[in-house]
Amino acid sequence: MSASAIALNRFGLGARPDEPPPADPQRWLLSQFDRYEALPAPWQARARTPALVEVWLAQQRAVRRAPPGERAGIREAYVRQGRDEYVSAVGARATSALQASAPFVERLVHFWSNHFAVSVDKLAVIGMAGSFEADAIRPHVLGRFEDMLLAVVQHPAMLLFLDQAQSVGPTSFFAMRGGGGGAEGQQNRRGLNENLAREILELHTMGVRSGYTQQDVTEFARALTGWTLPGDGFPGAAGTPTFRFVPALHEPGARTVLGRTYAEGGEQQARAILHDLVTSQATARHVASKLARHFVADEPPPALVQRLADTFARTGGDLPSVYRELVTAREAWQATAAKFKSPWDWGVSSLRALGRQELTPMQATTLMNQLGQPVWRPGSPAGYADIAATWAAPDALLRRVEVAQRVASQAGDAVDARALAPRVLPGTLSEATAGAIARAESASTATALLLVSPEFLRR
Template identity: 65%
Template sequence: MSKESIALNRFGLGARPDDTPPGDPQRWLLSQLEAYDALPPPWQKLPRTDVLQHEWAVQQRTLRAAPEAERQAMRDAFGRQARETYQAAVGARAASALQSGTPFMERMAHFWANHFAISAEKQQVLLMAGAFETDAIRPHVTGRFEDMLLAVVRHPAMLYYLDQTNSVGPASQVGQRSAKRRAKPQGLNENLAREILELHTLGVRSGYTQEDVTEFARALTGWTVAGEGAADGMEPGNPFRFRPGTHEPGKRVVLGRSYAEGGEEQARAILRDVAAAPATAQHIAMKLARHFVADDPPPALVARLADSFQKSGGELPSVYRTLVLSPEAWLDGGGKFKSPWDWSISSMRAFGRREMPGNQANNLMNQLGQPVWKPGSPAGYGDTAGAWAAPDALVRRVETAQRLAAQAGGNRDARQLAPQVLPGALGDMTKRAIANAESPATALALLLACPEFLRR
């Protein structure tokens, strides 16, 4: 595989027919750090987090005030509205990926959205999944890891998804009142604290204990979302709220460090420290190297990325530069097997598509087994061939390739298109198969299903 093809496909989202292969692939990739637009036009059409949180709070207040006989119809209507908002966001995400002139940075946005995974099974998360990527991920792709982490942890989608809104310190004012009034009092929820340590920062087997998780969860009590309107303290544009009445009082000890009682600042201090920990640098470096280079990435590359992360204080552009300038990232070793999202986007970019209606994009990703923002686990979708290369998954891709090729009709000649989207990467067997195809549509389908296109 040529360096041009690696830049377009491994680092980017796949070439378009009108793309000119970059003469200096590394410089082309690095130039995207300055050119990246966090909110290009497709994203600008979506409602922002504060609007959706206000909408959700109003819905819940309206539901509580309604007669019991009317509530199910109202729930159904709210559910339809959430699905429509979700589908519009999926369409915006697809259009942004198809149109992007900075595909390396667009891929980075997808990477971080999967690293900080939410899963939209809950209605309020379904409603806000697109806004989570809009407001918590995309603005920080070229910023500091700590800032992205804080934005993620404070976002309503994450707080709802990991049940942080239900977490109450047992010794807090609300916790003590609850213990007196309820047979089953409100209590501590450790989900958010555990996933921050295990998935978002330090990683598994990095030395933290169950007591660290519990202490961190105590520090996070009070971190929740604002309710409807000023009466519940909702600041314009800021749906996050710290509620002192549910915060567990007292100092905390996490990972051997002591944190003084300090309300919201206590958990912020812990987040700052875990974001800067060597284990976090190692964890992030491993995931980036695995995503861009190999399922089992070279240890020297991982070490170099971790060192860049630490020395820069988590400045993500420094880490990206180290990745792009590392020789291991440019070796032609077969590449990474594309996830369904990667394959779908690269297929449509190859055919010159610039948008896809949200319902169509949603249906396509459901069929291929990677629904957007629905990994089913806080760990996100898998990033190795084993997660996506099963025989039945490959059959679905071949069937989808045939449909996409049929839709393209006679507008594309696969013999001309193949070297444009895979410059210097086509093997002789693939060239012959495309040249000898019985129809133009079959030739296009063979291109999308060939080994060179299935990997990046």
């Protein structure tokens, strides 16, 4: 694989026929930091998080006030509206990927959205998944890891997905009063919920088997009590249109996490713990391992992981510094295409190769459902796996063949796959693949063969 092909396909989202191979691949990648748009045109028409929170709160109020027999219908209407918002956001994501002038940074958006995964099979989240990526991930992808982490754990989608909005300190003011009355949806809140604390430790920062204990999870969960969505009914609650800290829900007292004690400090107590998690060596190594796995190999080179971790730690989690270390690493430019494309990668790169500039929201949603990687629906806080074994099964490959045939048929004679192949796979096309394309019985068959070729399936 040539350096140009690596830049376009391994770091980027796939070459387009109108896009010349970069003369200086490393410089081309790093220059994208200056032209990345945090909110590109396809996203600008989408509802932002504050408006979606208002929809959620209106539903909560309506359910609380309605007779019991009408509450199910109100919830169903909310889910229908959420599905419409979800489909529209999937369309915005796909079109942004097809049009991206900074495809390396756009890929990083997708990487971090999967690292901090929410899943719309939890229906309360379905209307907010797109705004989670737009408002918690996209603005911070070229910033500090700590800022992104804070934006993620305070976003309503994450608070709902991991049930943080239901967590109450066992001896908090609210619990000691019996939990009666209160704000929107508070009536059924009982007890401490550890989901967010556990996933921050296990998935978002330190990683599994990194030395934390169940007691650390519990203590961190107690520190996080009071972190919830906006609403009314709690005097003294402070926050923003999308997040608030409610002192009445917060478990009082000092907390000890990973051997360090944090004095009572309201919202600042959990913020202090988050800061120390970000600066831990375990977090640096966990983040470095995931980046190296995504961009280099399923089993990333230990020396590269260490250099990325060292850069993360030295810079306090400055993400562009870590990306620069990755882009300039010799291991990232090995000619072997070690990474098998996920369905999302393959779908986007196939359409980019054919010159597509946009998909309708329903087309984008249907495509990813058919390929087996529904957008923002991994079914787990761990997100989608990033290794070949997950995506290279025979039934998954058959789905790609079927999609390749369909999109190639739609393109018809407008695409000359013999001319297209060397443009989208510069310096990579094998003689066997070139020969198969040349011998194809029709233009659409030749295009389909290109899209399911071994070279195109990997990056």
